[in-house]
Amino acid sequence: MEPIFFPLYLSLKIAFIATILSFILGIIFAWIFTFKKNAWTELLSLLVTLPLILPPTVLGYYLLIAIGNNSTLGRLIESLTGGQLIFTWKAAVIAATIASLPLLIRPIQVAFESIEADILNSARLDGATNWDLLRAVILPLSYKGVLAGVVLGFARAMGEFGATLMVAGNIPGKTQTLSIAIYDAVQANRMMDAHTMVLILSIATITILFIVHRWLNKG
Incomplete structure (x- = not known):
């Protein structure tokens, strides 16, 4: 399954799970930011936007501190599951979820805010x-914005690199996603593998975006 097919499978798996998680969180946050506006929710909105601003390695560092073996959460997870969270594909899901969440929230929030107050009242x-x-x-009234956010979130999760590398590592056959495999191939001067994987990643992402764009236009 190496060197291309496993990273592609893992990237799709992580992106789908991360998109589901970020969709649930995105709906909750978009609701709060739209209908519960105050100084605290504005601060929370800024914090949620940080993954768009911070360098991916910095985001990964914060995640490593938060869920690493020396953290309270990391020790709790290890005591409950018998294994560590970092350097597993589950850590990659967390990284992809947090990295993609801001891109998913904003279109949903804009769609929520576009609904007339009279309808809600x-x-x-x-x-x-x-x-x-x-x-x-x-x-139902904001489904286009919701779907647009989901697509953006999925595309971001599919291409996540920096934070994933920090918390999940680069373990072939275990945590090596397609983006990391591309980096690995370039470092090893396996340019044909790199070209192939870049093409696969680009085609997969563009195809999803194109299909959803056409569907939205028909709607």
């Missing part, structure tokens, strides 16, 4: 709970 007068509003009103 009318639903509340009819007895709709927050869950009813989200499920039956907000998500």
Whole structure:
């Protein structure tokens, strides 16, 4: 399965799981940032945006401190599972989730904010709970923004490199994603492998973006 197929499989696996996690978190954060605006949520919004600003290696360093073997969370996870979290594909999922989350939140938040207040107020007068509003009103009316955020998040997770390398390492057949495998191939002067993997990664990402873009335009 080496040197191309396993990194591709692992990258897709990590990207899909990370996108699901960031979608759930993105909906929650977008709701808070849209409907619960105050000084604290504005500060939280800035903090959530940090992965877009920080260099990936700095983000990876913070994650390493947070979930490493010497951290409280890292020791807790090791005591519960019997194994460490860092230098596993699960750590790569965490890195990809955090790195992609800001790209997913912003389009969803913009879509939520575009919904007219009268529509939401009318639903509340009819007895709709927050869950009813989200499920039956907000998500159906903002599905294009939600889908756009999901696609951006998936693309970011698929290409994540720096933070993943810091917390998951570069272990062939275990934690080596396609982006890291490309870096490895270039370092080893295996340029044909690098060309092939770059082409595969580019085609996979562009194809997903193209399909969703066409679907949104038809909608």
